[in-house]
Amino acid sequence: MSFRSKTLRGGVEVLGEAPVVILSRPQMAENVGTAARAMLNFGVYELRLVAPAFGWPNAKALMAASGANEVLNRMEIFQDLPSALHDIQTLYATTARGRDLTKPVLEAEAAAQAAHQSIADGRRVAYLFGPERTGLENDEVALADAILTIPVNPYFPSLNLAQAVLLASYEWHRQRPDRPLVPSDDKTLPASKADVHRLHEALMVELDEVDFFKTAERRRTFALTIETMLERRSFTTSEIHLFRGIVKELVTGRRRREGAA
Numbered sequence: 001m002s003f004r005s006k007t008l009r010g011g012v013e014v015l016g017e018a019p020v021v022i023l024s025r026p027q028m029a030e031n032v033g034t035a036a037r038a039m040l041n042f043g044v045y046e047l048r049l050v051a052p053a054f055g056w057p058n059a060k061a062l063m064a065a066s067g068a069n070e071v072l073n074r075m076e077i078f079q080d081l082p083s084a085l086h087d088i089q090t091l092y093a094t095t096a097r098g099r100d101l102t103k104p105v106l107e108a109e110a111a112a113q114a115a116h117q118s119i120a121d122g123r124r125v126a127y128l129f130g131p132e133r134t135g136l137e138n139d140e141v142a143l144a145d146a147i148l149t150i151p152v153n154p155y156f157p158s159l160n161l162a163q164a165v166l167l168a169s170y171e172w173h174r175q176r177p178d179r180p181l182v183p184s185d186d187k188t189l190p191a192s193k194a195d196v197h198r199l200h201e202a203l204m205v206e207l208d209e210v211d212f213f214k215t216a217e218r219r220r221t222f223a224l225t226i227e228t229m230l231e232r233r234s235f236t237t238s239e240i241h242l243f244r245g246i247v248k249e250l251v252t253g254r255r256r257r258e259g260a261a
Contacts, residue, residue: 017119018043019092019172020126021165022084024050024140027132031161033064035129036071038166042173047075048084048126081128081140085193089123090115093144094164095136096157101228104146108168111148112175120181122189127168132161142227143193190234199240200227206251 021039026032026049036047049056056077065072078084085091092111093103106114115125128144130136141147150167152159159167204223213219235243 017124018045019115019119020046020048020088020124021169022048022050022081022126022128023052023161023165024081024084024128024136025053025131026161027053029054029058029061030064031132032058033061033066033068033072034160034162035165036061036065036068036075038162039169040068040071041166042169044169044172045071045074047071049075049077050081050084051079052077053131081143082194082197085126085143085197087124088126088193089190090118090125091128091144091193092126092146092148092168093128093136093141094148094150094168095130095141096149096152096159101138101141101224102232103141103144103228105149106146108148108150108171109175111146111168112171114146115172116175116177117181117184121183121186124192127165129161129164138224139227142224143197143231145231188236191237191240193231195237195240196230196235197227199235199244200230202244202247206247209251 021035021044023032023035029052032047032049032052039045039047054061062069062072076084092106092115111127118125127148128136128140130140148168150159150164200223203226207213208219213222
C-alpha cells in the first residue's frame, strides 16, 4: 500500500490511508449516525457494522449523521466479526474494562502512532468498538493485537459509542505525520485476522474430537488462551496455510492408524 500525498476530502486534510472503524453489534441506529459524523470530522471514512440490532437503511442513523453521507454510503454490514476482519492485519480493541487477556494496552495517542506506522508498512488497520451497553466480549478482544484505552475518570469510565469513536479518530488525525513514514525493515505482512481465527476454529474442532478440554469451563478458558497465543505470533498467510496443513495431516494420519487397528 503506497502512501498518498496530502489531499483534501470533505474539507479534511488526509495523508495516506485511514483505519477502518468496526462497530460490533451496535444497538442504536442513532449511534451509528453520530459515529459516522465523528469519523468524517477527522478524515476516517471506512465504517463496518457487525450484526447490528436494527435494519438498514435507517432514517434515524441518517438524521444523526448530519450529512456524513460519504461514510454511510460506503458502509458495509457483516454477520460476524471474523467476516468483517477478512482483510484486517492490525486490530485495536477499545475497552475501558480490565481484562485477564495478555494484551498490550495503549492509550489512544500511542495507538494512533502505531496505526500510522502499520499503514505505512502496508497493513490494513482497524479500530474495534463493542455494543453500547456491554462492550466487547473477551473472545472479540482476543482477536486484537492491542487494547486501546482512553484515560477517563476512573469513577465514571463509560463513554458514549460515538464519543469513543470521535476520540480515537481525533488522535489518529492529530498524530498524522508531516511527511510519509519510512516502512519498517520487516517486509513480511501478517495474515488477516480472519485467517488466524479460522486456524483457531480448526484447532478447536480437532481438540474437541480428542476431548482435550475435559470440561466446558476448561474449554472456555483455553479457547481464549489459544487464540491469544496465535494472535501474538503474527503469522503470515503462508505460515497459516502450513499450520493448517500440519493439523490436517496429523488428523488424517491418526484416523488412518485408527482404521488400520
